[in-house]
Amino acid sequence: MKKKLLDVLRFSLFMGIGLFFIWLFMRNLSDQQKQEIFQSFKLANYYWLLVAFVLGIFSHLLRAARWKILIEPLGYKPRGANVFMAVMIGYLANLALPRLGEVSRCGILSRYEKIPFNKSFGTVITERVIDMLTFVLLFVIMIFTQSGKIQNYINQKIYAPVQRKFSLELMDSGYLTYLIIGLIVAGILSVWLVHRRFRHTRFFRKLYHLMLGFLEGMRSLVRIRKPLLFIVYTLLIWIMYLLMAYVVFFSLNETSHLGLDAGLAVLVFGSVGIMIVQGGIGIYPAIVAETLFLWNVPETKGYALGWLIWASQTIMIVVAGIFSLVLLPTYNRSNYDKSGNHPTKNFVSVSD
Secondary structure, rough: OHHHHHHHHHHOOOOOOOOHHHHHHHHOOOHHHHHHHHHHHHHHHOOOHHHHHHHHHHHHHHHHHHHHHHHHHOOOOOOHHHHHHHHHHHHHHHHOOOOOHHHHHHHHHHHHHHOOOHHHHHHHHHHHHHHHHHHHHHHHHHHHOOHHHHHHHHHHHHHHHHHHHOOOOOOHHHHHHHOOOHHHHHHHEEEEHHHHHEEEEEEEHHHHHHHHHHHHHHHHHHHHOHHHHHHHHHHHHHHHHHHHHHHHHHHOOOOOOHHHHHHHHHHHHHHHHHHHHHHHOHHHHHHHHHHHHHHOOOHHHHHHHHHHHHHHHHHHHHHHHHHHHHHHHHHOOOOOOOOOOOOHHEEEOOOO
């Protein structure tokens, strides 16, 4: 009962944060601007959301294939359909509670493919590490390729409002830059001091073991049998993610002219929003609106586009996740013999 209550509280917290960001963005809009947003929904070409839906499914098929590459060195060869359905059910679970998806997908393989939970969970950690490194690489590429636009945005949206609010007439953008750098350095020092003071506590021990798990996951990469195919799948997954955002640009006239550079910025900054709030609800459209300000897209159109991108991705996860939940038991029923034992043909010797 206590665990269920905690789960409900966590879900309510993340839902509340999402609703707060919706209110935060909408409260400063005039009635006319709100009407423009709803009008954008009416005039949108939803064919492109269907295209994004299909691209999303394809990206998760690639993710399932990549996960199989990580699992096979453990001595198991799970069926592709089970791996794919486990991935989709995991994403569906993650919409409810953070990290629940990782547990769910490993539990499914444990039940239907007889792969020990701790072994499959180690491969999931490896996946997360690879995706995080890929995200950091894309973030760096985006910063370098869009440095001019980002600097203009900072000057207009951060420096200028701060100067007006605090009447810092003598503090130009250069001084503010030094101030921000100083705050970052102070933050790093604070983290170091906190670590020294509390490193023996239970929290820091859990954090330490988590980092060891990440390192162990990275070491497991050296055992994969198809490293080139693994890299190709990783690149294709993120290309699909980029295209999922990019194709939705064509759904609105005001964003149909944008290129892949804008798509990359939406992918990177939007991913940050999904990391902050579970499922990105509320915050994702606001981040997309702020991102497309770099390309002079009106705030209301950017916000509407953000909701369209978010909706196409979320609906895809919900539909495919529910379909997988329903199909999974039926698909696996014929793969058990009369005694209820799992067939051994899916086990592969490590020495093979």
